[in-house]
Amino acid sequence: ARNELHHAQKLEAIGKLTGGVAHDFNNVLQVIGGNAQLLQLSVRRDDAKLQQWIASIQASVERGSKLSSQLLSFARRQPLQPVAVDPARIVRGMEDLLQRALGESIRFEVVEERPLSRVKVDPGQLENVLINLVINARDAMPQGGTLRIAMRDVALSEAEAGAELAPGPYVLLEISDTGAGMPEDVRARAFEPFFTTKEVGKGTGLGLSMAYGFVRQSGGRIELHSEPGQGTLVKIYLPASDEAEAMPDRRVARTESRAA
Numbered sequence: 179a180r181n182e183l184h185h186a187q188k189l190e191a192i193g194k195l196t197g198g199v200a201h202d203f204n205n206v207l208q209v210i211g212g213n214a215q216l217l218q219l220s221v222r223r224d225d226a227k228l229q230q231w232i233a234s235i236q237a238s239v240e241r242g243s244k245l246s247s248q249l250l251s252f253a254r255r256q257p258l259q260p261v262a263v264d265p266a267r268i269v270r271g272m273e274d275l276l277q278r279a280l281g282e283s284i285r286f287e288v289v290e291e292r293p294l295s296r297v298k299v300d301p302g303q304l305e306n307v308l309i310n311l312v313i314n315a316r317d318a319m320p321q322g323g324t325l326r327i328a329m330r331d332v333a334l335s336e337a338e339a340g341a342e343l344a345p346g347p348y349v350l351l352e353i354s355d356t357g358a359g360m361p362e363d364v365r366a367r368a369f370e371p372f373f374t375t376k377e378v379g380k381g382t383g384l385g386l387s388m389a390y391g392f393v394r395q396s397g398g399r400i401e402l403h404s405e406p407g408q409g410t411l412v413k414i415y416l417p418a419s420d421e422a423e424a425m426p427d428r429r430v431a432r433t434e435s436r437a438a
């Protein structure tokens with residue numbers, strides 16, 4: 179539990195710092211981008227070399243700007259707006275989007291056991307977390323494989339709940355893939371903000387730390403079970419709610435994710 183607290187504080191401190199830096203950094207990028215555009219207008223159009231250099235500046239500005247907006251949305255820590263939702267309805271509503279993100283070589287299965295309790299979470303954030311987990315699974319299965327999302331009600335005993343959760347009813351979401359899996363040293367650091375094993379430009383290292391933050395703020399727990407060559411299982415426990423499902427009028431999936 180000590181470690182948990184330490185992690186939460188670290189996450190918050192990094193969030194604050196990141197938000198400030200990302201904002202200023204973006205302003206700098208805007209200046210660079212604006213000047214590159216002026217430059218482009220003033221050099222001769224048939225000067226291929228110069229045009230190419232300018233285009234390369236603009237492409238980098240674009241990449242930097244994308245990264246800083248991801249950082250901002252990570253740091254913003256939008257207040258959660260928890261409502262009672264059926265998690266299976268959320269997942270089903272994202273099926274097309276997720277299948278598209280996975281591509282054709284990955285089999286995608288969704289299964290739920292009924293009756294399934296509602297959970298009280300911010301639906302938009304749950305969607306973002308699922309998208310991030312699905313993208314991770316896809317990246318771990320370059321040769322194809324199977325991604326499965328399974329949902330069921332569970333009752334956690336005192337022993338199972340451990341120090342940080344209350345015993346009682348939870349909904350368990352299991353996101354499993356048949357991909358590369360993680361060696362011990364990666365698994366140990368996977369929730370750290372900015373920890374990534376992906377090449378520059380591909381991974382931000384924020385997906386799992388965002389998932390961690392969301393689950394903790396929702397009163398739940400997230401676990402990683404993974405071994406090299408054995409695929410990965412992400413278990414998310416969210417407290418069951420007996421409130422009736424709210425039917426908020428909302429968009430199905432945010433664009434503010436890495437799926438773009």
Ligand code: ADP
Nearest residue numbers: 314315318374375376381382383384385386410
């Ligand atoms: P990112 O995906 O941007 O690297 P994450 O925080 O989502 O950031 O993940 C951190 C690291 O954890 C990844 O770089 C990868 O090494 C590892 N990882 C996450 N999910 C999986 C998975 N499903 N299979 C294998 N490795 C994974």
